[in-house]
Amino acid sequence: MGGVALSKYSDRDLQDFRIVRLGLIFQQFELLQYLNAFENILLPYRLNPVLELGEEQRERARDLMEEVGLSDKMARFPKELSQGERQRVAVCRALITAPSLLLCDEPTANLDPANRDRILDILFAYCQNQNASLLMVTHDHEILNRFDQVLDIRSFLPKTAVSP
Numbered sequence: 001m002g003g004v005a006l007s008k009y010s011d012r013d014l015q016d017f018r019i020v021r022l023g024l025i026f027q028q029f030e031l032l033q034y035l036n037a038f039e040n041i042l043l044p045y046r047l048n049p050v051l052e053l054g055e056e057q058r059e060r061a062r063d064l065m066e067e068v069g070l071s072d073k074m075a076r077f078p079k080e081l082s083q084g085e086r087q088r089v090a091v092c093r094a095l096i097t098a099p100s101l102l103l104c105d106e107p108t109a110n111l112d113p114a115n116r117d118r119i120l121d122i123l124f125a126y127c128q129n130q131n132a133s134l135l136m137v138t139h140d141h142e143i144l145n146r147f148d149q150v151l152d153i154r155s156f157l158p159k160t161a162v163s164p
Contacts, residue, residue, distance in 0.1 A: 023094035025104040031078040038074040064092040083110040104136040
């Protein structure tokens with residue numbers, strides 16, 4: 001990735017690399033129930049000392065929450081948020097470290113069309129502005145036209161494994 005020979009990295013160096021360079025959006029959000037939305041967004045800074053948490057990162061988290069429409073829900077815990085709100089918190093957490101690669105598993109699956117489009121706009125703008133890459137898995141055929149390249153996993157399966 002980026003000309004880096006990851007096979008030569010130690011386990012610790014790989015952990016540092018992943019936390020700094022990868023933004024992950026999980027299908028099931030993976031939010032910690034005992035942290036509020038704001039704390040969940042800042043979680044990467046608490047997991048690895050290579051990232052330093054300061055006022056700049058806190059301000060970025062507030063800005064991200066504003067951008068996804070959750071600025072009024074910073075203190076709410078995941079159980080107090082809708083599925084779509086949880087998904088948007090997960091998007092903020094993926095972007096907080098300014099990664100160079102976003103790996104997203106159904107990041108818009110729980111969103112209404114307006115919020116889906118808003119999140120896609122945010123992700124694409126982020127990638128454009130930061131020269132980052134986006135790899136997304138989705139079942140939502142309505143959004144495929146927004147991508148530069150689309151791969152249908154069925155085209156990689158043996159013909160006998162593909163259902164009609």
